[in-house]
Amino acid sequence: MQDGAAVLLPALPLLGGLLLFLFDACGVKSPRTALIALVSTALSFFLGLFVLWGVIASGPLILRLPVTLPGLTDGPLWGVDRLSAIMVLLVTGVSTVVQAYSLRYILGEPDYGRFFSLVAAETSVLVMLVTSRNLLLIFVFWQLMSLGLYLLMAHNRRRRNAVDTAGKTFLVHRAGDMFMLAGILIAHESFHTLDLGRIADILRDSPAAVSQGPLAALVLCIFVGCMAKSAQFPFHFWLPDTMETPTPVSALMHAGIVNAGGYLMNRTSILFAHSPLSMHIVFAVGFLTALFGSSTMLIQSDVKRKLGFSTMGQMGYMTMECGLGAFSLAVFHLIAHGIFKATLFLESGTAIAIARKDPSIPRRMAEEPATPEGFHLSRALPVALVTLVLPLVIVLGAHQLADIHLSREEGTVVFLFFSWVTVSQVTISLTRARLFDSFAAAIPWTAVLVLFVYGYIGAAHKFNLFLYPDPVTRALFFSSGGVGWVMFTPIVLLITSVIVAGWVVAFFRGVRGRQILPPWILSRQEALYLFFLNRGSVEHLLLHRVVEPVDRLLWRLRELFDGKERA
């Protein structure tokens, strides 16, 4: 029964998309036909719930493909486990919402039916991607996903910018894909199989079967593929340009497609866990991306671009979590991020429309700094306590309640860090909005915050146990991502100092209206601003230091080959 339902998961959206495409091709252009794709995707979502229930009750489902692919008969190609089932729900859920939103959003545009059939087909591809169990099959759907994204982004072919951006995105993804293909080649050479289950068995039975060098090369190659898809630094530059696409496509992309990198890292987590060096590199890349994405977001004036860089920052966080061995948290994060980012994108158009009509929006009161009053320790201390210490107390309490022992795993400490930074961010925003000004107002807000944090941390912890129930596997992940307390403690202290210092500066500037940074830092602010405005100048460097010299070299080669006159 559940096997049949699992087969329908990708089949339903695909059939809906094909049917709609046929209707469109036959000249049936009624907007109501779009409901075919929407309903089939929604059905797939509900079937996903049923399959998830089955997977929880009776373990993973192994399915057989009706065709035999050359060189790919060693093990099951396709199946649904807990990770797949969760991802299927995310993909089909977001796709259903996006299609429902698009019913009116793109009404009246040319190629209305084509758009829905493309979204449905892309959903089917994503479902197949997350249910594949063989590296080459994953690669097949990985590429089909890029192709679908290209077609969706270039939906309006008459806009050169949209087509160029789609082309650029496709090209960056393709560069990552080549690394991924190289990784798959190394995996085939090393394990003589591409079945992930068998690879896991080999690594479990004899961890030294493959030496660290090839394993690290394999993991890093796969990781580069993930980097390109998840807009990690320095592959990030395609993401902000994608704002040319229709808003529903942006929502689908930011909520579903960019998460593919995080999903793949989870799917191949057993490989990552056996290569500690790669885990550290993953962490470093994630850290850099999170820092860069969040900083660049701050200087954007366009709502959608802001959201784009926010996605980049979040993807960085997600990658950092993988680098620390907290793979399940990365999935938890990407689900939460997917849902809230889709909501933000779909709401952004409405918000802009309202703001255009109502001159009092955005309301200045919430963002306006208070009148400078001079520094008074008696006033500064309570605010510092509220914005820094209170979140720490809440987060520590939540960890204690969820029975998470902080001293046991470094990853947990880092998770505590994330939680603390996030909650502090929320608290300072509330402070700036003057919601902590009176005791009566502060109580309910604090209660909401406490409930929210407890809920989040508890859910994340349960999710960890749900996704990776085997304690040995969880321990392996965390030990592989660890750097040892000797290195870890100074890093934590350093980052804490930076965060506290940052908060102090923000507090004085935002709440008290005073600048306390020394002049030598202030003099570099403009350069820093320009650096982030130019997105780290990666594109500029790529164009002027790589593409143009290579282009010149190619022309020289041609001159050598054909003679100057012909070239």
Next chain:
Amino acid sequence: MAALPLNILPFLALPLFSPLLRRLFSSGRSRSLATVLPVALFLLWVLARILSLPASSPVIAGGLSREGLLLCLCLGAVLLPLLLVLTEKAESPKGGRLPAVWFPCLLLSAGSAAFLESGDSGVLAGGGLLGLLLLGGAGFLGGAYPGAYRNGFLLRVLAGSLLVLTLSFRTTLVATPAGGGMLLAAILLFFPAPLSRRSERVVAPEFLQLDMLFFLCLPPLLVFDLLRVWPSRGFPDTTLLEGIVLGWGLLGLVRAKTAHYVQEVADGLSSAGMGAMVAGLLTGTAAGREGGLFLAVLLPQASLLGGLVLSALIARFRVRTVSGLSGAGAMIAPLRLAFLLAAFQGMSLPVVGGLLGEWRLIEGIYDGSPLLGIGVLAGLFLTFALTLAALRRFFSGMEPPLSRGDREIVKTLWPGELWAFGTASFLLLLTDFAGTLGWFGGAGR
């Protein structure tokens, strides 16, 4: 030389009915149908023989090899759409004088003889004959459009054909180092054909179509055919040779990147594909051979479809430079679709491209030399980037400024063209599907 087996005769005879039947009808649809019917029957015949082949066995009872049948299928699949366009009225008196139907059908007939032979002497004799037919084709084209090909190129094709024919009479020679060297020399004479012919870029559609058949579509098949004799008695280590052919393929990409004329883009991409194909075959591994076969069958068809689209644009706009045709296809949706399909073949995308074939090819090359394997990967990326750039350049953005009437004329496709694009696309997708089902080897592995 061994005598031709009887079961090859239908393959030889069927294509020759095409020009004969064509003479029975004066003009119009019946004439076109009469021209393409024998080739369509040829294709069906080949398909039936392939389908009757047991999945586990590479050879059927009559001595026809799976590889040979697939090469025949590819040649037929290339010819069928081309005949649909060639039967349209020639634009110029020069074009009308070309043996436009006879020559391709002769090629199909001779190609069948070469590909379906399983003995060394038969393969070599067929290869030599094909080479001479190419030379004859170049001679005819050169006669109709003087200066179209340079003498050096014609001499190279002649030398290659003679070398192969000599070897076909003394097959025992191939086992010796001298004979091996001769075969290698012959292959290396044919191999650069797409890139090195340096024709004078004649703009007439008739020339472009036949030139495409002779020197873009046929060389991969011919070189594959000759390499079937190679692996068992090649040089002990072929890494250097693989590097050389891959280097040549890279030069093809350079040519495509720096192209002035659209033909140069097609030549360069075809050359790059041939480099990868030959490198795969030279490895002597099963994976390399399967991947090479996949590419040999796919590359001519993709080249044909892309070439047909570009020649249709050239015929309409009377421009053949890359910059001149920028945005030219933006208003012609069927052309865009056909080009998209052809372009995706070069991107190793699944379903529409030879991902599995390329996977086997890279696997084979990587086994011998990881460095060359990485080189092929880089080449794949560059090919992809170039085809994507071509797609964007010709089929998106600003359309050329034309009057309303001109726009309508430009947008209107002839029925023969529409049938040609449809047939070529269908056959190309069929080939992809067949490859995915393991027709090129590897099923049940």
